[in-house]
Amino acid sequence: MSRKLILALVAFVLTLAACAPAASAPQPAAINLTDGLGREVTLGGPARRIVSLAPSNTEILFAIGAGPQVVGRDEFSDYPAEAASLPVVGGSFGGYNLEQIVELEPDLVLAAEINTPEQVKSLEDLGLTVYYLKNPTTFEEMYANLQLVAVLTGREAEAQVLVESLRARVKAVDEKILPLSYAPVVFYEIDATNPNKPYTAGPGTFIDLLIGRAGGVNFTSLAGITDPYPQVGLEQVLVVDPQIIVLGDSMWGVTAESLSSRPGWDGLTAVKEGSIFPFDDNLVSRPGPRLVDGLEQLARLLHPEQFE
Amino acid sequence: MLLIESLTVSYGTRRILDNVSLTIENGEVLALIGPNGAGKSTLVRAVSGVVLAHPGGVVRKNGVNLLSVSPMERARLLSVVPQISSLPPAFTVRETVMLGRTPYLNFLGQVSAQDEAMVQRALERVDALDLAERPVGELSGGEQQRVLLARALAQNTPIMLLDEPTAHLDLQYQVGLLELVRTLAHDDGLAILIALHDLNLAARYTDRVALLVSGQVKAVGTPQQVLIPELIGEAYHLPVSVIPHPFDGSPLVLPRAPRAFPKS
Amino acid sequence: MPLPNPMRRLSPFTLSAFFLLLAAVLSIAVGSVFIAPGDVLRVIVGALAGSIPPELEKHALIVLSLRLPRTVLMALTGAALGSSGAAYQGLFRNPLADPYLIGVASGAGLGAVIAMSIQWPYSFWGLMAVPFSAFLAAMLTVFSVYLLARVGRTVPTTNLILAGVAFSSFATALTSYLMLRSTGEVRRALGWIMGGSTQAGWDAVLGILPYLVIGVGVLVFSGHALNLLQFGNEQAQQLGLPVSRAKTVILVAASLSTAAAVAFSGIIGFVGLIVPHILRMWWGADYRRLLALSLLGGATFLLVADVLSRIVIAPQELPVGIVTALAGAPFFLWVLKRAKNQGYW
Numbered sequence: 001m002s003r004k005l006i007l008a009l010v011a012f013v014l015t016l017a018a019c020a021p022a023a024s025a026p027q028p029a030a031i032n033l034t035d036g037l038g039r040e041v042t043l044g045g046p047a048r049r050i051v052s053l054a055p056s057n058t059e060i061l062f063a064i065g066a067g068p069q070v071v072g073r074d075e076f077s078d079y080p081a082e083a084a085s086l087p088v089v090g091g092s093f094g095g096y097n098l099e100q101i102v103e104l105e106p107d108l109v110l111a112a113e114i115n116t117p118e119q120v121k122s123l124e125d126l127g128l129t130v131y132y133l134k135n136p137t138t139f140e141e142m143y144a145n146l147q148l149v150a151v152l153t154g155r156e157a158e159a160q161v162l163v164e165s166l167r168a169r170v171k172a173v174d175e176k177i178l179p180l181s182y183a184p185v186v187f188y189e190i191d192a193t194n195p196n197k198p199y200t201a202g203p204g205t206f207i208d209l210l211i212g213r214a215g216g217v218n219f220t221s222l223a224g225i226t227d228p229y230p231q232v233g234l235e236q237v238l239v240v241d242p243q244i245i246v247l248g249d250s251m252w253g254v255t256a257e258s259l260s261s262r263p264g265w266d267g268l269t270a271v272k273e274g275s276i277f278p279f280d281d282n283l284v285s286r287p288g289p290r291l292v293d294g295l296e297q298l299a300r301l302l303h304p305e306q307f308e
Numbered sequence: 309m310l311l312i313e314s315l316t317v318s319y320g321t322r323r324i325l326d327n328v329s330l331t332i333e334n335g336e337v338l339a340l341i342g343p344n345g346a347g348k349s350t351l352v353r354a355v356s357g358v359v360l361a362h363p364g365g366v367v368r369k370n371g372v373n374l375l376s377v378s379p380m381e382r383a384r385l386l387s388v389v390p391q392i393s394s395l396p397p398a399f400t401v402r403e404t405v406m407l408g409r410t411p412y413l414n415f416l417g418q419v420s421a422q423d424e425a426m427v428q429r430a431l432e433r434v435d436a437l438d439l440a441e442r443p444v445g446e447l448s449g450g451e452q453q454r455v456l457l458a459r460a461l462a463q464n465t466p467i468m469l470l471d472e473p474t475a476h477l478d479l480q481y482q483v484g485l486l487e488l489v490r491t492l493a494h495d496d497g498l499a500i501l502i503a504l505h506d507l508n509l510a511a512r513y514t515d516r517v518a519l520l521v522s523g524q525v526k527a528v529g530t531p532q533q534v535l536i537p538e539l540i541g542e543a544y545h546l547p548v549s550v551i552p553h554p555f556d557g558s559p560l561v562l563p564r565a566p567r568a569f570p571k572s
Numbered sequence: 573m574p575l576p577n578p579m580r581r582l583s584p585f586t587l588s589a590f591f592l593l594l595a596a597v598l599s600i601a602v603g604s605v606f607i608a609p610g611d612v613l614r615v616i617v618g619a620l621a622g623s624i625p626p627e628l629e630k631h632a633l634i635v636l637s638l639r640l641p642r643t644v645l646m647a648l649t650g651a652a653l654g655s656s657g658a659a660y661q662g663l664f665r666n667p668l669a670d671p672y673l674i675g676v677a678s679g680a681g682l683g684a685v686i687a688m689s690i691q692w693p694y695s696f697w698g699l700m701a702v703p704f705s706a707f708l709a710a711m712l713t714v715f716s717v718y719l720l721a722r723v724g725r726t727v728p729t730t731n732l733i734l735a736g737v738a739f740s741s742f743a744t745a746l747t748s749y750l751m752l753r754s755t756g757e758v759r760r761a762l763g764w765i766m767g768g769s770t771q772a773g774w775d776a777v778l779g780i781l782p783y784l785v786i787g788v789g790v791l792v793f794s795g796h797a798l799n800l801l802q803f804g805n806e807q808a809q810q811l812g813l814p815v816s817r818a819k820t821v822i823l824v825a826a827s828l829s830t831a832a833a834v835a836f837s838g839i840i841g842f843v844g845l846i847v848p849h850i851l852r853m854w855w856g857a858d859y860r861r862l863l864a865l866s867l868l869g870g871a872t873f874l875l876v877a878d879v880l881s882r883i884v885i886a887p888q889e890l891p892v893g894i895v896t897a898l899a900g901a902p903f904f905l906w907v908l909k910r911a912k913n914q915g916y917w
Contacts, residue, residue: 037694075888088887095763095889098772099605099634116760117692121699122772126637227753358806383812390810396802398857407800411812417796417860463811 031151036134037117043129046154047108051089051101053119054112057133058083059288060146061110064162066153072104079282079290102126108152112287135287138209139170142291166292170213173299176306177215184302186216187242187270190229190281191249195262197231198249204228206291207248207284214298216244234264244302245270248285250278277301309333310355310386310467310499315365317347317354317523324350325361326523332499334466337490339510340503341534342520343544348503349391351520352471355501356388369467383411387460389470392452397445401455404444405430408462430461433488449476457485461492468492470502474509482506486513511535511558519543535559584855588868592647595875599643600635602879604887607631641774646878646892647871648777649837650847652784652829654870655791657844658851658862659826662798663819664729671830671844674736675713678743680834683709685750685761699771702764703779703835710831713739718823726816763891764838776836787829788867794822795860802857840874842896846904847873853907873900 028045035041051072052058058077061070067082074091077083087104090097096119101109109128111120113135123130131152136142143163150159188207192198201207202220205228211218220230222240245268247254256276265271279301283294300307310332317325325347332338340348353359355367357375367374374382387408395404408430409423431437434454444452453473460468470489474482490513492498504510510517511531519527519534521543527534540548540561547564601612615632618624624632656671664673672678687705692698717739721731751761797818800808809815830844848866855865874892880899881890 039694090888092888095891097604097887097889098638099603100887102630102634102638103605105630117694117699118702118771120694121775125773125775126633231752353806356806356810358809379809379814380812383810386810388807388810390807393804396857398852399799399802400856403799403858407803407811410796410800413796415796416793417799459811 028154033131033148033151035130036113036132037120039120039130039132041129041131043108043152047106047129047152049104049106049108050153051104051106051109052077053089053091053096053110053115054133055079055282056135056286056288057110057112057149059286059290060133060149061153063289064146064150064153064155065158066149066155069153071106072101098122098126101128110149110152137204137206139166139291142287142289143167145287146289162289166289169292170295173213173295177213177299177303180215180303180306183215183217184243185219185222185240186211186244186246186302187219187237187240188246188279189249189254189259190285191252192254192259194231195258197233199229199231201248202226202228202230206287210284210291210295210298211302213295214302216298216302234262238264238267241269243270243273243275245276246298246301247276247278248281251281254278309369310501311366311368312351312355313366313368315351315354315367316362317350317359317365318362324523325354328520328523328525330501330518330525330528332467332501334499335493335497336516337493337500337502337514339514339517339531340501340520341505341507341510341517344505346520346543347523348505348520349471350523352388352469352501352503356386356469357382380411383463383465385465386467386469387463387465389453389456389460389468389473391471391473392449392456392476395444395452395455397443399444400441401431401436401444401447401458402427402440404455405458405462408459408464411463426464427458427462430458433461434458435484450478450481453477453481453485457488466497467499468501470500472503472505474504474506482509489513507535507540507561508553511560512553512556531559535561584851584861584865585868588865588872592868592872592875595872595879596643596647598879599646599875600639603634603639603882604889605631605634607634637774638772641777642772642878643875644777645780645837646874648780648784649833649840650843650870650872650874651867652780652788652833652870653840653844654847654866654868654873655788655863656826656830657870658848658859658866659791659794659798659822660844661848662801662859662862663822663826664733665802666729666733667849668845669733670841671826672740672839672841674717674732674827675740675743676710676827676830677834677839678740678747679713680706680710680831681761681765681839682713682743682747682750683707684764684835685747688760689750699775700779703776707783707831707835709743710834711827713743714823714827714831727819765893771836780832780836783828783832787825787827787832790821790825791829792863792867794818794825795858795863797822798859798863802859838891838893840893840896842900843870843874843877846900850904850907 031043031045033041048069049071050061050066050069052061052070053074055074055077058070058073059079061067062080062083070086072089073083073086075088076091087100089100101123107129109123109130111130111132115132120130120132133145133149136145143166146159146163150156188201188211190199190201200220202225208218219240219242223232223236245259247259255278259276260266260271270276283290283297312328312330315325315328316323328351330338340351342348350359354361357379361375365375369385374386405427406419406423409419409426412423413419431440434457436454436458439447439451444455447455453476457473473485477485486509489500489502493500502514514531516529517531517534518525519539526543527539535550537548537550549562549564550559551562553560601609611628611631612635615624615628615635618628619632619636653671660669660671660673661667684702684706687702692701717732717735718727721727721735723731797813800811800813805815847869848862851862851865851869855861874896877895877899878892881892881895884890
């Protein structure tokens, strides 16, 4: 299904949704949900003024068509482009500007796992309604999150359409990848502030899941690493000798050239063969609908022949 | 009267004071003399309770064992003029002397008009009124020594211990300080123990002398009785002559054969 | 003395109280949301009278539930750090001593990170787990350091400092290790370690208050003992101070206040080090005065730093620990340079 078709569908559903309530104008039913901290959250009706505290939340809200209901965002929410013009309520140094949030008079504050329970409590103490969205660990959980947020914002129909299209796109990738017998070993670099000991993603992370789903083998599984975000030395990388290196830190200026020039790294097969690829880390590190984009791009990267 | 009975002090296995017993009458100055390392300072510290003595040793004043009472009670009976160490330079002379009133203050350290008056009188007696508002860090060694004496005076105790108070003083201050110490004993009735390394000052300004050698009291008596060539020569490993002082006949000790380093 | 001329005639307490009041007013008046000073006043008057004008409800929420508790928390934290810093400097007779010298901060950091690595239920006690664990670990650290440093019946100062430094390094290394092994907690821990309250509202104020009342209360009355201790243990005892007991009481009181402050406000450096020094340069070394002035001065200093942290990169906020060092160090150096009387210590 092409994106244009989805957009058309969404637009159609939106029109329907806009027409429906006008006919009967019923009192919106109260919404009761349990959030990621086990808190009972009650809303009088779909949220109309939402403050998002995390980039993934912002992406989810806009993806299900609740963008117009968002009145504030955290500093790091830079997608989609429309979000950029929203008032910023903090987020750097792990702190939020509570005064600003109160001033925006939100009827829902959408928090995520990067927020602390203390922050949730602080917002709650100010009389605000807070929903804490847990990070998904599978695609199904991510779809469930989309539908949860849809309930909170009255966008169930749009979310349904979106989830179906996402499912179809994942299935399309699966169909191309599953029959393959060859799976390259992938080293995904998250951060190389210390170029001799970069951070990578290990088991239990979405990156690990996406590499597998895209037809690769994560470096950490061969290196016997069990930490979710381990720091690894060149020796470990050399022993495993991954075929492909993905630069999730390319947005911080790391390039294939700068990696190749690290002392000792020229011994790696991936460096010799030039299989080093810059990558948009936001597609795999933000637990929102763009994870599917991440999957598609990773699959293309690992198995370009399947997508010609 | 201060009674020191069988006081023994050890640092680790080394015995510094060995069964020391001394009596100091009210109105009397007792000089503690002896070569370096004999235990003079340790005796002053042990009597004032800051060095732990072996069980069995007693320091008595009117039947009270000073070693078993609280520091507060002890400080009302016994004051100490220590050797000049580094004093906290930012305190003024008056603030420093006021600390002598500690045993009489409540736990807040509140000062009464009487305390102020006592401090004023103490400063007067050591001729330090003009120094009162100066920080002690700016004072000379001799001035600091006077301040410490004033602090002990402000403590208003019947017993006073002084540890080598003349060590850093010029001649005129040595004499002035010892004159004052003698007045405190003879006129005010204090019992005073003063550690001195200058034998001739001890001879001129004190009533009795105790000779301490290797932690033991070798002799106690009037200067004439103790400052004799046999005792002093043996204690200091140096032959000495003793002649009468031309002014008052007190013994004057003169080394006979100067030697660069005494055998110990 | 570098204090401006007209101020010298006022009593230091009047002056300190005036500046504290000014800082508190500033802290309540300034925020990322502009509220006219008149409205702030009307909110406070309304709250005291029991009825807030309906058109001011939102501003009342900001003033009464955000700014006021934050102001009180920062003032209490600054007071604890200032007075503990003065006490530690006096106790150790060391101008480099600060309230974290013998391990309160590193112990609290370790306790906090341990608590953060556990999933607590979202409840009052679950939310109190981090500050509580930080507080407990801080007190345990001080206690261990004290026991390690003890020789017979005395606790030599040098031993205490060395044991504190060694134990701190150990705890800090353990904290770093835990932070490396964990995933989502690093942000939370980092924010806490850089200083700045983790929980807004009155809960933190209520959590900190009992310990501060006891700890700072004891410290304020320890001035005379600290004065005596400046002459060394022996002279202090000869003047009538029960030295060992007094030192232990002061150590416990200072550690208690610092631990409570750290547990709820994070590790805020520099306040406890420089505030007592500045006040000593201005008003002398008498600890009876210095302790009370450090209490007021610490509160004022931290309030001003907190206001700065809110406006420097508004609407974002800097962690207040960064501001205390960034603004505090140059201010301290300026005072140091202007101090004519170099023998203030």
